[in-house]
Amino acid sequence: AKHTALPLPTDLLDGVCISANSLAEHCRWGTRRYRLDSETANSSNDGKLYRLGWLLKAASLIDLTTLAGDDCPSNVVRLCHKARRPFAFAVLDKLEFEHGIDKDELHTAAVCLYPYQLAAAKSALDQIGASNRIRLACVATGFPSGQYGLESRLAEIRWAVEQGANEVDIVINRTLALQGRWSDVYEEVRAMREACGPSVCLKTILGVGELAAYETVYKASLVCMYAGADFIKTSTGKESVNATLPLSLVMLRAISEFHARTGRRVGFKPAGGIRTAADALDYLHLVQFALGPDWLQPNLLRIGASSLLGEIEKSAFRLLIGRDATAGDLPMA
Numbered sequence: 001a002k003h004t005a006l007p008l009p010t011d012l013l014d015g016v017c018i019s020a021n022s023l024a025e026h027c028r029w030g031t032r033r034y035r036l037d038s039e040t041a042n043s044s045n046d047g048k049l050y051r052l053g054w055l056l057k058a059a060s061l062i063d064l065t066t067l068a069g070d071d072c073p074s075n076v077v078r079l080c081h082k083a084r085r086p087f088a089f090a091v092l093d094k095l096e097f098e099h100g101i102d103k104d105e106l107h108t109a110a111v112c113l114y115p116y117q118l119a120a121a122k123s124a125l126d127q128i129g130a131s132n133r134i135r136l137a138c139v140a141t142g143f144p145s146g147q148y149g150l151e152s153r154l155a156e157i158r159w160a161v162e163q164g165a166n167e168v169d170i171v172i173n174r175t176l177a178l179q180g181r182w183s184d185v186y187e188e189v190r191a192m193r194e195a196c197g198p199s200v201c202l203k204t205i206l207g208v209g210e211l212a213a214y215e216t217v218y219k220a221s222l223v224c225m226y227a228g229a230d231f232i233k234t235s236t237g238k239e240s241v242n243a244t245l246p247l248s249l250v251m252l253r254a255i256s257e258f259h260a261r262t263g264r265r266v267g268f269k270p271a272g273g274i275r276t277a278a279d280a281l282d283y284l285h286l287v288q289f290a291l292g293p294d295w296l297q298p299n300l301l302r303i304g305a306s307s308l309l310g311e312i313e314k315s316a317f318r319l320l321i322g323r324d325a326t327a328g329d330l331p332m333a
């Protein structure tokens with residue numbers, strides 16, 4: 001069951017103060033720990049398997065995204081196929097025959113699109129028998145700016161749900177957040193929660209790069225969770241600053257605070273600018289450190305990314321096949 005809104009405690013946002021130093025220290029440490037260099041990974045079998053395991057985990061958490069003005073059914077259908085078979089056949093065969101991994105179990109968590117592309121994606125996923133494995137996510141509410149009247153933003157959500165979206169990624173109204181009008185942010189997100197209905201997953205995008213201060217990111221995170229968000233998401237990918245480790249840590253601390261106060265587990269979705277395999281592993285580590293290993297599963301963690309999967313595929317190819325992939329090795333990338 002998806003979350004419902006809870007009343008916003010009146011003193012919730014009083015005295016919030018976040019030290020930039022503690023965030024920076026932790027994020028530097030996190031980065032060092034998971035960046036196995038390719039030499040270590042190639043020379044030691046343990047290092048190789050360790051890295052491979054984390055790469056497969058990262059791939060399984062991706063919301064494979066296309067959000068371009070020139071999206072058409074052709075690239076949307078290819079994206080759905082890629083989500084279902086994320087790696088080249090040479091990689092899948094090695095994983096199956098040498099590591100006992102069932103290649104049917106390897107796929108991304110979701111595809112994420114504009115609402116207009118939902119019909120094409122839904123029919124592609126149905127056709128390849130993947131609708132029960134890969135979630136159909138779409139952005140809504142005047143993405144990416146959110147600078148539209150509430151009624152039209154709510155109508156977009158309803159239309160997306162009618163088109164078959166299982167998950168809706170809304171943007172919060174950054175104007176209200178920057179003005180500190182938290183009860184208005186809460187009411188808007190609560191209305192969006194209602195527009196999704198009880199079975200559609202609501203992800204709230206904060207647009208952290210536009211929120212100006214760590215405290216604002218923390219408060220926006222809490223307000224969205226009280227309003228019924230199932231996930232809080234960093235960014236649209238369209239701001240000039242998107243996901244970063246320190247801003248993510250602020251959101252993870254808010255998730256932890258919310259969990260302590262209410263017993264509810266809310267998911268986290270870093271998105272925007274996460275491109276390399278090492279970036280992805282940094283985020284997995286950060287989440288594991290801040291919230292524990294329970295959060296490393298698709299109902300509590302997603303990575304929103306358009307090009308990351310191709311980089312993970314190249315890393316997996318190098319580890320398993322022992323050379324760099326050429327364009328012909330990765331036909332659908």
Ligand SMILES: O=C[C@H](O)COP(=O)(O)O
Pocket residue numbers: 065067112235236237238271272273274304305306307308
């Ligand atoms: O939600 C996902 C983001 O829009 C993707 O951003 P990206 O293209 O920088 O990976």
